[in-house]
Amino acid sequence: MSGGVGLTELPHVTIDRASPVPFYFQLAELLEHEIASGRWEPGSRLPSEPDVCERFGLSRTTVRQAFARLEQRGLIDRRKGHGTFVRSGEPGLWLLQSSEGFFQEEVDRLGRTVTSSVLRAERGSLPAWACRALELRARSRGATLERLRSVDGDVALYVVNHLADHVAEAALAVANPNESLYRRLQERAGIVPRGGRRTLEARAAEPWLAELLELDAGAPVAFIESVAWDADMRPFDCYRAWLRTDRVRVDIQAAGRPPEEEDDEQ
Numbered sequence: 642m643s644g645g646v647g648l649t650e651l652p653h654v655t656i657d658r659a660s661p662v663p664f665y666f667q668l669a670e671l672l673e674h675e676i677a678s679g680r681w682e683p684g685s686r687l688p689s690e691p692d693v694c695e696r697f698g699l700s701r702t703t704v705r706q707a708f709a710r711l712e713q714r715g716l717i718d719r720r721k722g723h724g725t726f727v728r729s730g731e732p733g734l735w736l737l738q739s740s741e742g743f744f745q746e747e748v749d750r751l752g753r754t755v756t757s758s759v760l761r762a763e764r765g766s767l768p769a770w771a772c773r774a775l776e777l778r779a780r781s782r783g784a785t786l787e788r789l790r791s792v793d794g795d796v797a798l799y800v801v802n803h804l805a806d807h808v809a810e811a812a813l814a815v816a817n818p819n820e821s822l823y824r825r826l827q828e829r830a831g832i833v834p835r836g837g838r839r840t841l842e843a844r845a846a847e848p849w850l851a852e853l854l855e856l857d858a859g860a861p862v863a864f865i866e867s868v869a870w871d872a873d874m875r876p877f878d879c880y881r882a883w884l885r886t887d888r889v890r891v892d893i894q895a896a897g898r899p900p901e902e903e904d905d906e907q
Contacts, residue, residue, distance in 0.1 A: 649681045649727070651688055651696050664699055665706035672707065676716050676727055677836030678874050683729040687717065754793050757818045761787035761801075764809055771803035774868040774879035784809035786822065789853060797889045799853050800882035808832055808877050822878075832877060837869040846883070854885055862886070 652675055656667050675681040688696070693704045708725060711717045719725045767775070767783045775783070783806045790798040802822060804812045811829035812822065826832040844864045851858040863884040871877050 649675065649685050649687050651693065656697050656699065665703045665710065668693075668697060668699065668704065668707035669710040672711060673714070673716060674836065674874075676711075677870075679835055679872065681727050683727050685727050687725040687727070689724070755819060756791045756794070758789045758791075759786070759815055759818045760789060761785060762813050762815055764806075764813065767803050771879050775803070775805050775876045777805065782806050782809075784812040786812055786815075788818070792888055795888050796853070796855050797885050798882055799850065800880055802878055802880040804878045805876070812878075826878075832871050834869045835872045836874060837867055839865060839867040841865050844883070850883055854883065856885070 652671055654671055656664055656671075658664075660667065672681075672687075681687075687693075687708075690701055690704045690708070693699070693707075694701055697704075708717065708719065712719055716728055717725055718728050762785070764784055765782060766780045767777070767785070769779060771777075771783070772779050772781050775781075777783075784802075784804040786802045786804070788800055788802075789796060790800065802812070808826055808830050811826050811832070814825065814829055823832075823834060842864050843861055845859045846854060846856050846862050848858045850856075850862070851860060854862065856862070863886050865882045865884060866880070867882075868876050868879040
């Protein structure tokens with residue numbers, strides 16, 4: 642035990658051995674999900690490496706790689722002679738952040754002024770990619786919120802959120818266009834983000850986007866796609882956004898490439 646918090650219980654899921662995704666990465670994602678969901682509380686102790694090896698049929702090297710990834714992301718602490726514990730305090734950069742995520746939190750931390758122009762706020766059928774992300778049937782209805790966001794008067798982000806129908810009313814109740822979407826969802830619908838997944842890539846701005854972001858056509862922008870889950874790990878929002886990184890910095894912590902996995906049991 643640590644601080645009165647007990648040993649965690651491993652999830653009843655399996656490693657997909659047919660997947661091209663490395664086993665250590667799959668395991669790290671599974672364990673991170675337990676932290677994101679709140680099922681593993683800060684200060685609780687993880688099972689030992691041999692126990693994890695036995696539960697998932699993985700080698701000791703693979704389990705150590707997964708633990709190393711979680712440690713590098715700031716999610717766990719490994720204490721020699723005592724065990725491995727869920728870290729107390731703030732989680733890793735990409736965990737538990739709202740759909741505005743690094744943008745909203747970064748400008749809040751720096752005390753910068755965020756203003757927004759709402760370009761579209763309506764209910765209707767969601768696009769196919771959003772239905773997949775929200776685990777809904779094709780052409781399901783929901784809310785779409787399209788905004789252009791500025792920092793200290795300079796346009797920095799174009800974002801389109803698609804939200805599940807059960808939070809649509811709260812999402813579209815835009816009394817103040819400058820308020821945070823997720824703060825509004827929490828206040829009006831009791832929705833608190835407890836996890837999510839985000840991808841980021843560099844793209845060249847197409848003419849329509851360049852005009853919105855006040856860039857030259859072809860200028861580089863960061864493209865972000867994300868889905869967010871509530872306390873029950875139910876997806877409620879997804880978005881696509883295009884960010885001017887010359888006006889808002891993206892801070893990503895990366896680790897060196899781990900050694901190759903040993904041959905794990907098949």
